[in-house]
Amino acid sequence: MPLEFPVSLNEILELVWKKLEKAATNRHEGWHLASVGTIRDHCPELRTMVLRGADRNKNAIWFHTDLRSPKLTDISTNPSAAILLYDPKSKWQLRLKGSFHFDSDSNLTEAAWKKTSPSAKRCYQGPSAPSSVASGPSSNIPDDKVSPDAGRNHFTRLIFLIHQLEWLALDSDGHRRASWRLVEGSQEGTWLNP
Numbered sequence: 511m512p513l514e515f516p517v518s519l520n521e522i523l524e525l526v527w528k529k530l531e532k533a534a535t536n537r538h539e540g541w542h543l544a545s546v547g548t549i550r551d552h553c554p555e556l557r558t559m560v561l562r563g564a565d566r567n568k569n570a571i572w573f574h575t576d577l578r579s580p581k582l583t584d585i586s587t588n589p590s591a592a593i594l595l596y597d598p599k600s601k602w603q604l605r606l607k608g609s610f611h612f613d614s615d616s617n618l619t620e621a622a623w624k625k626t627s628p629s630a631k632r633c634y635q636g637p638s639a640p641s642s643v644a645s646g647p648s649s650n651i652p653d654d655k656v657s658p659d660a661g662r663n664h665f666t667r668l669i670f671l672i673h674q675l676e677w678l679a680l681d682s683d684g685h686r687r688a689s690w691r692l693v694e695g696s697q698e699g700t701w702l703n704p
């Protein structure tokens with residue numbers, strides 16, 4: 511998506527949210543895959559996750575995951591987290607700081623499960639928890655036929671509330687950078703030197 515270079519902080523924030531919303535539904539968007547960092551044993555722990563939704567009114571983005579995965583233990587110990595996104599087409603990087611919580615049984619989560627493809631549902635049907643030790647190169651997908659809807663009890667939305675958002679746009683004429691604090695209803699932004 512070619513973007514005119516925006517000059518106002520409000521305009522940039524608007525474009526950032528539009529891009530997040532688009533990336534959540536379009537796998538060809540650079541921001542579709544996020545590097546998601548939690549804290550485990552006082553150390554950063556990173557993994558790739560697919561961005562599934564964005565709601566600018568709540569300053570929230572979300573992902574889908576298995577309730578049994580260790581990242582859920584991470585966030586119950588320390589909900590603070592960071593997320594990194596980069597889109598090579600627009601050359602826009604987004605660094606997010608905030609906190610995670612999970613939502614396993616709202617209407618939105620139910621709707622997300624219903625929209626999940628049968629092949630993606632199979633990832634939630636394995637008998638073992640994700641990241642548990644396997645005796646060999648296991649896919650952790652059940653061999654026997656299971657109900658196509660099995661796995662719902664393992665499925666959750668993982669919701670990230672953004673407290674701080676930092677944007678960096680690379681440009682041959684000079685990079686541009688800005689950050690916003692998105693807390694308590696305020697959207698306080700400031701330019702930064704790149």
Ligand SMILES: Cc1cc2nc3c(=O)[nH]c(=O)nc-3n(C[C@H](O)[C@H](O)[C@H](O)COP(=O)(O)O)c2cc1C
Nearest residue numbers: 557558559560573574575576579580581582640641
């Ligand atoms: C391209 C890609 C997309 C992925 N998307 C997800 C995802 O949306 N949700 C998820 O839980 N894991 C996803 N994974 C797997 C995670 O990176 C990670 O290996 C797994 O969630 C276990 O993480 P944990 O042990 O920290 O809980 C993805 C991996 C790749 C390579």
